[in-house]
Amino acid sequence: MRGVVLLSGGIDPVSGRPAVPRGEVAAIGLALSAGGAVGGLHVGEGSVAQRQAGGYGLERVDCLRGGGDAVAILAAHLSAPPPDLVLAGSRACGGEDSGMLPYLLAERLGWPLLAGVMAIGAVADGWLSVTIGLPLGARQEARIRLPCILCAHDAAPAPPFVFDRARRVVVRTVDVSDAPPVPVVEGVERPYRARPRLIGSAGPGGGGTVLENPEPAEAARVLLAHLRALGMLGSSEGASIDA
Amino acid sequence: MTGRPRRDPRAERARCLVPGGVRPRLVRAGWDGVLTAEAGPRPPAVVCIEEPAFWVAAIVETPEGRPDRWGRQVLGAARVLAGAEGGVVALVTGVEAGHGVGEGGADRVVVLDIAIGPEAMPGVMLAALAPFAPRHVVMAETPAGGDWARRLAARSGWSIQAGIEMLNARQALRPVGAMRRERAAAPARVLTVPIDRVAPYGGMRREGRGCVPPDVPVLEARVQVGPVVLAQAAEMPLAEAPFVMAAGQGVRDFDSFHALSRFLGATEGASRVVCDAGLMPRGAQVGASGTVLDARCYLAFGIAGAPQHLQGLGKVEHVVAVNTDLHAAIVARAGLAIIADAQAVMPALLDLLREEG
Amino acid sequence: MGALIAAEIGGIALAALAGWLVLLARWLKGRPAAGSWLAGLRHVPRRYLVDVHHVVARRPAAARMHALAAGGVLSGAVMALPAGLLGAGRIVWALAALAFGIGGIGALLVWRRRVPRSPPGLSGGAFLWLPAALAAWCVGNGLAALFMAVGAPALPVVLAVLLGGAGGVGLLRLVALGPMRHALAGVAWLAGHTRPGRFTGRDTALRPLDLVAPRLGVLVPADFLAPELAGFDACIQCGRCEEACPAFAAGQRLNPKALIQTLSAAMRVAPAAYAGRPAPGAPVMDGKGGMARPIVGNVLHRDSLWACTTCRACVEECPMLIEHVDAVVALRRGQTLMLGAVRDGAAQALQASRERAEPGGRDLAARGDVLATLDVPVLPPGGETGILLWLGEGAFDARYGRTLRALVTLMRQAGLRFATLGADEVDCGDLARRLGDEATFQALAAEAIGALKARRFAKIVTADPHALHVLRNEYPALGGQWTVQHHTGLLDELVRDGRLRLERRQGGSVAYHDPCYLGRYNGEIDAPRRLLDAACGGRVEMARHGMKAMCCGGGGGGPASDIDAVTRIPDLRMEQARAAGAGVVAVACPGCTAMLEGVTGPRPEVRDVAELVLAAVVAS
Known part of the structure; x- marks a missing residue:
């Protein structure tokens, strides 16, 4: 199976340095687990991040150099000849970061897409079986027709970084014809400012309730009421008693 | 009544204001579901x-x-x-x-x-x-x-x-x-x-x-999705678990501890000392040298909260501690701290849960 | 008759030489070392008699045994061989007999070493035959020489030569196939020692790796330098390293002696059995050895590699001057750079080092937050100051912030002009380098050197001995040379110059815990003690202190790799402090602070030297 991993600009949120986003590392891992040749695809000039992607197991990264809509450029590049599988991270890191690119690409190519993929299974009759990761450790099995686009779950197993691979990866710049320009994104852009989340009654800062030397029964009652109020016991209580 | 408490938006809003003022209270923390517990008259x-x-x-x-x-x-x-x-x-x-x-x-x-x-x-x-x-x-x-x-x-x-x-x-x-x-x-x-x-x-x-919902247009399905398989709290990776209940030196009766975690549907964790002593597996260790949690709630029994342990609490939203020492570091981090012997509270909690069925 | 003796001794000597050549041929399958190995032979006598002896003599009994046995065996042979060949007077034979006699006493001491009870650090197995072989060689040849001296008839001489020859064959067997290859390999190792700087001073910096070489680090024995391979064969299994190793003491899967023996065995398809203590709890790795066969995961357990804290305690103790830490780092480089096979925690730290220039993954701009209340100036590129304060990784830790604030307060009181790099201070790369990630280390080093070169200052001061070692000893090879001082050195200087006046505080007794990277790596063990003597009431010493201090467990990426242990290293160290009767453990390193503060339960307090000095300072 021929797999292609989409690589974004790759900026680390904390340092602003080039870095392969976690989801894209997971995507490389999924592609490798599917077997066969795995290449990387990036729209724009290659940077350190693309070379680092090689460290996670890509043998080759093609950087498509051309102006205009990245989706159109990718769609044109992927249509001849199409790979079996296109993988992406949950969302890009360093640009618009909307997570739209794989969806727009799937729409344009007319391929099916699944997001949150944790693992890739076998191929049977042109159908690929995958495991989808849901919140709280839940899992869902699914089958998808090839060729398809898969967005890796951030928690999908990541392959190790190997410097020897990173130094040997072939990063190739491919000049492609310009695509129609994307509409200008409106709005005012400025440095990010962390905003506090919504109002609550207690938080990691502490300063919570302290109950000194209560009777065990009283302590238990307060504890249970508190956990219930936090929503930690919820409806799963009955089920967990049976379990 | 369904037994489910009704929300009272006005009471909620009032609680979100600084005392006596009109300015909303700002807390660098997540939303606390305590607000929903307040029963009140229906609008x-x-x-x-x-x-x-x-x-x-x-x-x-x-x-x-x-x-x-x-x-x-x-x-x-x-x-x-x-x-x-x-x-x-x-x-x-x-x-x-x-x-x-x-x-x-x-x-x-x-x-x-x-x-x-x-x-x-x-x-x-x-x-x-x-x-x-x-x-x-x-x-x-x-x-x-x-x-x-x-x-x-x-x-x-x-x-x-x-x-x-x-x-x-x-x-x-x-x-x-x-x-x-x-x-x-x-x-x-x-x-x-x-x-x-x-x-x-x-x-x-x-x-x-x-x-009236629309008639679903039939599509040629290229994706088939199976049923959702829920994870058991006990088998959930500690780093992913939403509700972690951990044992420290103050816990000696591990049968009660395990029973309680099953009742509460919590994933089990432990302090380093407990893991070192072999009372809990190494994989359960919470802390800088163990697992850093991403849980919503952390229930700590008999844990004092050494700096390395608290580092493992990472982004945990709600910490609940049961500990005999009022001055333990974890008490300062906890939204609810009960200063009592964990060994006594655990059976009481178990009794209460059994009583409620 | 003389010819018979000469033939016997000469035959054994020739056979030994042939054995040496066989060994040499194997070592030469390793990578060529810089400099001439042959030329190094001229240093061997001095290195044996001065440097090796210096270490051996720390245990006088062992030194005596070694001098008598090795001296007697060799000098007797050296006298008897020409005497037999050229014909000599009775006096020469008598002297040879005397030498063999001394060797015989040595053999007795060798025997006494393991009888009635063998110390746990010593290996058994083939070693049990050594006293017998030595005794036969010395007694046989000694009697033969004695008979020659007194002019005895032929028969006793022949019988004596037979006995000596039997002993010689036994020794040969132990040399060629057993652990006594130490004798032959030792010569080669000392001639080609990979750290010649050790013989003229201190040489503890890791060597930079050429990152374009096809094979990075070590995966198979042939990837080691040829003299290093000889070094592994030079191990005599005396067990001093394992007695000093903190990981071994904590029950981690590392025994430095077993490690070196494993590396020696890894060169051979059919190695001699190892009869010493193994690494605690390590499963038997019975893979096949060979110069081109993988080491880790085949003959060496992975955990052995990552349990090492790079504290150099084993190197400090090794009488053969073997470089255990170099071997560990070389193997780690292979695992990390060629295979990416590191422990999970270490992988995270390395990724953060690569992508955020900070192994903890934190924002570089937040490093100075710990000093926010003290308003320490940040030196912009092109700026000039007296002292550049390198904060290090500890600055991100709230506990260690107290230390840094104490240091800054003291520097202010002494009227020093200093500044930090602010957000331009990247990690020095210590962790990445010790974990074998030379690529990330060199990238970080290049960035740090660039940031430092863009500013002017008289010297760098840091409270982190790991940063100190990297900046002082390892950056020069990459083009960055500065005067780098540890904060204890600076404070000591200030106190001695009278710029800080201390008044001794009474209180519990204080024990100073030497950081490995300040003590063993840089030889600085006195300045902190002088400071403590001036600042604190009673100072006590732990049994292991100074150059022999035990590691806290925090070095070499130990906490990041987090190898399973029976007990924790800092718990052991804290127990030693308790045993010394210390109420306070004085530290001088962020790693030690974090590790020792992590010890739970009632225990001595952990205070940095700077904090103790600040408590004792009086307005001048």
Whole structure:
């Protein structure tokens, strides 16, 4: 199976340095687990991040150099000849970061897409079986027709970084014809400012309730009421008693 | 009465103000569900709106029958965008869907079949939304909601702003460029909200009138999705578990501890000392040299909270501690600290849980 | 008759030489070392008699045994061989007999070493035959020489030569196939020692790796330098390293002696059995050895590699001057750079080092937050100051912030002009380098050197001995040379110059815990003690202190790799402090602070030297 991993600009949120986003590392891992040749695809000039992607197991990264809509450029590049599988991270890191690119690409190519993929299974009759990761450790099995686009779950197993691979990866710049320009994104852009989340009654800062030397029964009652109020016991209580 | 406590939005709002003032209280923390526990009188009136100037749609997941905290915030965001003139239509997916959506701020409710696969979903949504021609569609940036929003935007060609961190009727603000920059712009056609970014609707109850769901257009399915397999708390990776219950030196009776974790549906953790002593497996160790948690709630029995241990609590929202030492570091970190012997509290808690069945 | 003796001794000597050539041929399959190995032979006598003896003599009994046995065996042979060949007078034979006699006493001491009870650090197995072989050689040849001296008839001489020859064959067997190859390999190792700087001073810096070489680090024995391979064969299994190793003491899967023996065995398809203590709890790795066969995961357990704290205690104790830490780092380089096979925690730290220039993954701009209340100036590029304060990784830790604030307060009181790099201070790369990620280390080093070169200052001061070692000793090879001082050195200087006046505080007794990277790596063990003597009431010493101090467990990426242990290293160290009767453990390193503060239960207090000095300072 021929797999292609989409690589974004790759900026680390904390340092602003080039870095392969976690989801894209997971995507490389999924592609490798599917077997066969795995290449990387990036729209724009290659940077350190693309070379680092090689460290996670890509043998080759093609950087498509051309102006205009990245989706159109990718769609044109992927249509001849199409790979079996296109993988992406949950969302890009360093640009618009909307997570739209794989969806727009799937729409344009007319391929099916699944997001949150944790693992890739076998191929049977042109159908690929995958495991989808849901919140709280839940899992869902699914089958998808090839060729398809898969967005890796951030928690999908990541392959190790190997410097020897990173130094040997072939990063190739491919000049492609310009695509129609994307509409200008409106709005005012400025440095990010962390905003506090919504109002609550207690938080990691502490300063919570302290109950000194209560009777065990009283302590238990307060504890249970508190956990219930936090929503930690919820409806799963009955089920967990049976379990 | 169903036994489920009713929300009282006004009481909630009052609790969110600084004491005696009109300024909202700001806490660098997540939302605390304690607010919902307050029972109160039901708002008397219901707002009904027949012909709004425009519609705003909210897609609400109700996995447990009614909108959860996040779902109510999605409705709240839709209400912000609708303002006084607009109406809010909620597209609800989930079991026994439709409860509590009016309180959340919806004027109309369309219940969608939960079994609709991800591939068919944008088509179904577009069909359901067509009569309303919504100006905006708001969804939660959950795994499912985020997926639907992007499918919808890609299918319809509508503009999208994913992961709004601040919203009013005129502009939406979201991080871009690897969370290092942010952009403020007029709200797009499709918006997704992360948890605890937009307040739930706090006004008078809306009508929440049910509307007929559309006929689902049959698609050639290229994706087949199987049933969801829920993870058992005991088998959940510690780093992913939402509710962790941990034992420290103050715990000696591990049978009670294990029984309690089963009752509470919590994943088990432990302090380093307990792991060193071989009383719990090494994989259960919480702390800088063990697992760093991403849980919502951490229930610590007999743990003093050494610096390395507290480092392992990472982003944990709610810490509950049972410890004999009032001056233990974990007491300062806890939202609720009970200064008592964990050995005595655990059986009492077990008794209480058994009593309640 | 003389010819017979000469033939016997000469034959054994020739056979030994042939054995040496066989060994040499194997070592030469390793990578060529810089400099001439042959030329190094001229240093061997001095290195044996001065440097090796210096270490051996720390245990006088062992030194005596070694001098008598090795001296007697060799000098007797050296006298008897020409005497037999050229014919000599009775006096020469008598002297040879005397030498063999001394060797015989040595053999007795060798025997006494393991009888009646063998110390746990010593290996058994083939070693049990050594006293017998030595005794036969010395007694046989000694009697033969004696008979020659007194002019005895032929028969006794022949019998004596037979006995000596039997002993010689036994020794040969132990040399060629057993652990006594130490004798032959030792010569080669000392001639080609990979750290010649050790013989003229201190040489503890890791060597930079050429990152374009096809094979980075070591995966198979042939990837080691040829002299290093000889070094592994030079191990005599005396067990001093394992007695000093903190990981071994904590029950981690590392025994430095077993490690070196494993590396020696890894060169051979059919190695001699190892009869010493293994690494605690390590499963038997019975893979096949060979010059081109993988080491880790085949003959060496992975955990052995990552348990090492790079504290150099084993190197400090090794009488053969073997470089255990170099071997560990070379193997780690192979695992990390060629295979990416590191422990999970270490992988995270390396990724953060690569992508955020900070192993903890924190924002570089937040490093100075700990000093926010003290308003320490940040030196912009092109700026000039007296002292550049390198904050290090500890600055991100709230506990260690107290230390840094104490240091800054003291520097202010002494009227020093200093500044930090602010957000331009990247990690020095210590962790990445010790974990074998030379690529990330060199990238970080280049960035740090660039940031430092863009500013002017008289010297760098840091409270982190790991940063100190990297900046002072390892950056010069990469083009960055500065005067780098540890904060204890600076404070000591200030106190001695009278710029800080201290008044001794009474209180519990204080024990100073030497950081490995300040003590063993840089030889600085006196300045902190002088400071403590001036600042605190009673100072006590732990049994292991100074150059022999035990590691806290925090070095070499130990906490990041987090190898399973029976007990924790800092718990052991804290127990030693308790045993010394200390009420306060004085530290001088962020790693030690974090590790020792992590010890739970009632225990001596952990205070940095700077904090104790600040408590004792009086207005001048």
